[in-house]
Ligand SMILES: Cc1cc2nc3c(=O)[nH]c(=O)nc-3n(C[C@H](O)[C@H](O)[C@H](O)COP(=O)(O)OP(=O)(O)OC[C@H]3O[C@@H](n4cnc5c(N)ncnc54)[C@H](O)[C@@H]3O)c2cc1C
C-alpha cells in the first residue's frame with residue numbers, strides 16, 4: 001500500500017518552492033537525451049508540460065484525442081486567467097491571491113500548493129505576453145484587468161471572451177516549435193486506454209489509433225497525465241464532447257489514489273437545458289457577472305405567467321424584481337463564488353420564482369450596464385458571448401435579459417498528487433484539471449487556466465526532472481516486456497467484449513441515464529438517502545450496460561461508438577465512487593452541499609473538526625469496496641473561518 | 649421538421665465514396681445541426697447500420713474541429729458561425745440538405761465527413777511561433793506597452809480557429825487566409841518582430857510544399873470564415889513576404 005506523503009518542502013510558506021528548486025536533483029544535458037517522458041493531453045497543462053520538457057532536452061512523446069493539439073478542451077475557456085500582478089494597484093498581492101483561493105476552496109486545499117500557484121502566477125503572464133498572446137489592453141498600451149467571483153480586486157487578465165483559446169494557442173505554438181525541433185513527437189487522434197507499470201513504476205501507456213484502429217504501445221521513463229476533468233459523467237455539462245474521465249480512472253485502477261472525487265463545480269451562468277436531444281450545455285462566461293445583474297420576479301404569479309409565455313421579462317417593474325444575490329450577499333453581490341451563486345439560483349427556482357418555459361432559469365440583465373456605459377462598451381467586452389447566446393437561443397441579449405441556469409462545469413477532484421504533482425505510483429504525474437490539487441472544495445473563476453499553465457510550465461519541468469535524476473542509468477524502456485503484453489491483452493479483451501455484446505441499446509442511452517441519476521442525486525444538493533440510492537442505481541445501470549449495450553462496427557478503422565463505449569463504461573464506475581465519497585463527507589463545503597448540513601437560511605455548515613482532510617481513495621479490485629485514506633489539512637498561515645460573502 | 653439528408657459516405661481514405669439519402673423526421677427547429685446528426689446516428693445504430701463519422705468536440709464554435717460542407721457552403725447557410733453553432737431553424741420543413749466533407753487535396757478524407765488537416769499543424773511548425781525559452785526569466789509583461797489598436801488587430805487575427813473552411817471554400821484550395829492570420833498576429837506585436845522575416849518565408853514555403861493553391865483574389869475565404877478573419881491579413885502577409893525577400897535574399 002502506498003502511503004500518503006505530501007512531500008511539502010521545509011521553510012516558511014514563501015520559501016518552500018525556492019527551497020525545493022534550490023535542492024532538487026538535476027540531469028545534465030547529455031543525459032536528458034537518454035530519458036523519455038510521455039505526456040498525455042495537449043490542453044494548457046499538457047501542451048505546456050510537453051513543450052517545457054522538450055525544451056529542457058528530454059525526449060517527449062505527446063498524445064491527444066483530437067486531430068490537432070490546438071483543439072484540446074482548454075480552447076473553450078472564455079473569461080480569463082488570474083495573476084497577482086497588482087497592475088491596477090488595488091491592493092492585490094501573492095498572499096491575497098493565495099488567501100482568496102484557499103477561502104474560495106472552503107478550506108479544503110493544501111496551503112503549500114496554493115501558495116506556489118499564486119507565486120508563479122505572475123511568471124505565467126510574462127511568459128504568455130512574450131509568446132505573443134494578445135491580452136486585452138488599455139488605451140495607454142498596458143494590460144487590462146477585470147474582476148471575477150470571490151475576489152475584491154481586479155486580477156483577471158483576458159483576451160476578449162476567448163482567453164482559453166489564446167493561452168492554448170500560445171502553448172501550442174511553444175509545442176509546435178519543439179515538434180519542429182524534434183524534441184517532442186506528437187501523436188494525434190490517439191486515445192490512451194491503459195497505463196503500464198513495470199517494477200512498481202509508471203513506464204508506459206497503451207493507446208488506440210482512432211483512425212486505423214491499431215492498438216499501440218509506448219514506453220518512457222516517466223508518464224505525465226494531463227487529460228482534463230471528468231464532468232461529462234453527468235452527460236450534460238459545459239465540457240467538450242471528447243472530455244472524459246477514462247485516463248484518471250485507468251490510473252486509479254492501476255493504483256493511483258483518487259482525491260476528493262465528489263468535488264464537482266456547478267457553474268451558475270449557463271444556457272438552460274431546452275430539449276432531450278440536447279448534447280451539451282453552453283457556458284456564458286462568469287465575467288458577465290461584472291456587469292450583468294441577476295434577478296427573478298418577486299411575485300410567484302409573475303414567474304408563472306412568464307413560464308406560460310403570457311408575460312415578458314421587460315414588462316416587470318423594477319420594484320417587482322428580486323435581485324436575490326445583491327439582497328442576500330451585499331458585500332459581494334453578483335460576484336459571490338460559483339457554488340453560492342448556483343445554489344441561490346436553484347433555491348429561487350425551487351421556490352417557484354424561476355423563469356423560461358421550464359421554470360429552471362433566472363435572468364442575467366445588462367440593461368443597467370448598457371444605460372450606464374453604453375452599448376458599445378458592453379459589446380467590446382462581451383460581444384462574442386452575446387452573439388453566441390443569440391445564435392443558440394434566438395433572442396437578443398442587448399434587448400432582453402439573458403436566461404441562465406447552473407450546469408456542471410469543472411471537477412476539483414482528480415488523481416491525488418503530492419507537492420511535486422507525483423501520484424502514489426512512482427513516475428506517474430498528474431497536471432491540470434486531472435489532478436485534485438489546488439482548488440479544494442470549490443474553484444474560483446479564472447484559476448483553472450492559471451493552474452494548468454502553472455503545472456505545465458513551472459512545476460512539472462522541475463519535479464519530473466528531479467525524479468528522472470536517479471533514472472539516468474535506466475536504458476530506454478522496451479515495449480516487448482511482459483507487462484506491456486499483459487496490459488494490451490486486457491485492453492483488447494475489453495474492446496472485444498464491448499463489440500461482441502450485441503445488445504439492444506446505444507451507448508448514449510446509458511450515458512443519458514447515468515447523467516440524470518448523477519444530476520438528481522450527486523449534483524447541486526445531495527443527501528444520504530439520495531446518495532445511497534445513486535450507488536445502487538449506478539450499479540444496476542452498469543450491470544445493464546454490460547448486458548445490453550450495442551456497439552456497432554469493429555476494432556479496425558474509425559469507430560466512434562467504440563470510443564464512446566469505453567468512456568461510458570468508465571463513467572459508470574467513476575460515478576459510483578463520486579457518490580460514495582459524497583456520502584462519506586457529512587458536511588457541506590464548497591461545491592459539495594448536503595441537505596442535512598445547512599443553517600435555517602440555507603447556508604452551508606462545514607465541519608472542520610471531522611472533515612478537514614482530503615479523501616484519497618484506493619482501488620481494491622472489481623467487486624471490492626475501495627479504501628479511504630485521509631490527508632489531514634493543516635493551516636499554519638491562514639486563520640480558518642466560515643466563508644462569509646455578506647461582508648467583505 | 650421533416651427533412652432529407654444527402655450525405656457523403658466513404659469507408660476509408662482509399663475507398664470510393666458516394667452520396668446516400670436518409671430521411672429524418674420530427675426535428676425541432678431549436679435543435680443544433682450536430683444534434684440532428686446525433687439523432688440520425690442513433691437511428692442508424694438502432695437499424696444496425698453504420699453511423700456517419702464526423703469531427704466535433706467543443707460544440708460552441710471555438711475548437712475548430714467540426715467541418716461540414718452543407719448545401720455547397722463550408723459550415724452551412726448561416727454567417728460567421730461554425731457547423732456546431734448552426735441551428736435547424738435556418739432550414740425549412742421538407743428541405744433536402746446536402747452534407748459533404750471539406751474537399752481539398754491537402755485535406756484527404758479519412759472517413760465519411762472526417763478529413764485530415766494535419767497540414768495546418770505542419771505550417772505552424774514551420775514558424776508560427778515566437779521562440780521563447782519557456783523556463784527562462786522574462787521581462788515584466790507590462791515592460792513593452794502595445795498600442796491598443798495593434799493589440800486589437802492582433803487579437804482579430806488570432807481568433808482563427810484553424811478549421812479549414814477558407815481552404816474548403818476556395819476553388820484553388822488556398823490556405824492564405826489561415827496562414828496570413830498567424831503571420832499578421834505575430835507581425836503586429838513587437839515580440840514577433842525579431843523572427844518576422846524568417847517566419848513568413850518558412851510558412852509560405854511550407855504552404856506551397858503541402859500543395860495548397862494560390863490566391864486569385866476571389867475572397868470566398870473571407871465570406872465563409874466563421875471567425876470573420878479579414879483578407880487584409882493576406883495583404884499584410886504579402887507585404888511581409890516582399891520585405892523579407894528583398895531584405896533577406898537567402899533563407900538559411
Ligand atoms: C466552457 C468553459 C469555460 C471555461 N472558462 C474558464 C476560464 O475563463 N478561466 C479558467 O481559469 N478556467 C476556465 N475553464 C476551466 C478550464 O478551461 C479547464 O479546467 C482547463 O482548460 C483544463 O485544462 P487541462 O490542460 O487540464 O485539460 P484539457 O484542456 O481538458 O485537455 C485534456 C487533453 O487531454 C487529452 N485526452 C483526454 N483523454 C485522453 C485519452 N484517453 N488519451 C489521449 N489524450 C486524452 C485531450 O485530447 C486534451 O488534449 C472553463 C471550462 C469550460 C468548460
Ligand code: SF4
Pocket residue numbers: 807808809810811812813814815825826829872873874875876877
Ligand atoms: S481563417 Fe477562418 S476559415 Fe480559415 S481556418 Fe481560420 S477560422 Fe477557419
Ligand code: FES
Pocket residue numbers: 703704705706707708709710711712713714730731732733
Ligand atoms: S465543434 Fe468545436 S468549433 Fe464546432
